[in-house]
Amino acid sequence: MDPAARGFAWRASDAPNIDGLPPRPYPRLEYGARCCSASRALALCRRSRASHVTLLRLSVWWFPHSFQRWVREEDPSELGVRFGFVLMLGLTAVAAWVGLEAILGAFLAGMLFAYVFRETGVLETKLTALGQGFFVPIFFINVGVTFEWSAIGNLSTLGRSLMVLGAASLLAKLLPTLLLMFLGLRLRSVLAGALLLATPLTLLVAIAALGREMGVLDANMSAAVIFLAIATGVIFPTLSKLIAPPVPKPTLAEGELPPFASDAGAI
Template sequence: MNPAVSILVLAVAAFVLPLVASRLKLPAVVLEILFGILAGPALLGLLHESETMESMAELGFLLLMFLSGFEIDFRKLERGGAGQIVIGMSILLLTLIFAYKAGTMLGHGPFITLVLATTSVGLVVPTLRNTQRSSTPLGQAILIAALLTDFLTLIGATLFAMVRESGFGWHLLGFPALFAAIVLVLLALKHLAWWFPHKFERLFDPEDPEEMGIRTCLFLMFVFVGLSWALNVEAILGAFMAGTAFAWVFRHRGQLEQKLKGFGYGFLIPIFFIHVGVRFEVAALARPGVLSGALLLILAATLVKMGASSVLLLVGFSPRQTLSAGVLLSARLSLVIAVAEMGVRLNLLSRELEAQVVMLAIVTSVLAPTIFRALAPPVASAEPIPQSAAAR
């Protein structure tokens, strides 16, 4: 197909789909993936894989990972204190144990553990905000667990990929080398911001005609992506850590975060999700066991999170609160697709299993926030503070 036609179809889809999604009260990502499936070669044939689409999708993917790191609110992590971090780490540890057991029972390899362990901060944060539960003890417990899970799961997937590609050896030093570079950049940014505050204020000036804030963020992202490639580390980790580094140094980001989201989610990130749909193997659904396998995967992914969230019972949350936390943490979206794509590229996951993971993301991203709203304690009545939280 003519590349110009593909660009036109992508542009129209990126503009129209969020409008339709808001009317249907669905995440725009879900419609973007479904549109990619519908417009892809298996059905309407309006879109086909091409170098142009793949390049734009790759850039959108890197922006998505950068924004995932950029969205981390370190102020909330610090306010939560050591107790909340321990709860979040306990949930993550149980998640990994249950995910490994579930993956083994389903007959999949160890990489599926990381797939099932993922959650979606991008869904957790707006759901908590829309239900006015962000500042409640339950909301904070869910948020910190989601932040830690996303961060450490991506690191784990990157390490797994490095070992898978090249085995154990000196090349693994690229991982600590990347972190050392990140620490140096963090220290440099922090000191420069301290000594030259007026110059750095321009990054967050909503009226800056040169948009130096966006330029600086993109500069950081590409530097870390390039460094990741040079050190044989997954590029998505470099993009994610660039966003994390910026978020750690600059806690009050003002309108810059909204501008970056507008830049990324306005076109390039939707292309990534449409590309996921275009690559979706519709024919795989007709193969024996694929649909039933998808249902089992969705069930396992939900039970893993509910089981891990039982930690909240031990610190004084009610069974209903604990169940609602497990439901919301079972929502998957961007990261699970990213990890699945990594698994396919490394021949750790089959195309059929990737299709099941995409279905997992679609189903849980729609149902989990909806069920959470029904289960979570009403905001109008004061949410009881667990005894352990009150003690802290």
């Protein structure tokens, strides 16, 4: 049979007969791994990935000075940041290829990076600053650009929705924090803490965007959640500052300077 017609199949009969011995029962392989089960392929991928991770971890342990540059503060090439982004994009592409959420691949990249480099030093600060200062604002800009002003509808309906959602958000944080009164906290401190906890600005915007994309929230409810994030981000911290008890100033001994004054004198 023509190999092209067989699909590049290799059967046991194709194995050579050496010294009169019966042919070795080779497993049947076909082009494109059509005869290889998905579970076997995943198992091979796991073993290969685990071996590469172990090899990289041993390399970091055996040659610490070579890899120390990746987490060094004075590195002008920023090799650690580059490697982190390459790893994140690679695992994100793998997650999208197998049909998983892209954010899961990025999360696994962070876990893998933390496993290989146990002491990241300032690299974690660099990645956090880059993510919070560049990528997160892009998400919020996209939410603002795609916001549908026509979904606001009646202002009275929007106001009622904001009051209901705001009260629910505040009660969800207030009821658990009341238990802190058994630890000796005053009611004013508990209320101030509940108001601060009830202002998840970024989380509410993300919930509105994801709910709208998945079809769980309609346009009106998504707009109400976004306006709730804006309103609670302004009102609740202001109320918390008004309710919170004043912080007592530390008493200084005679002749003792405040910490900032002593630091300035040392400089």
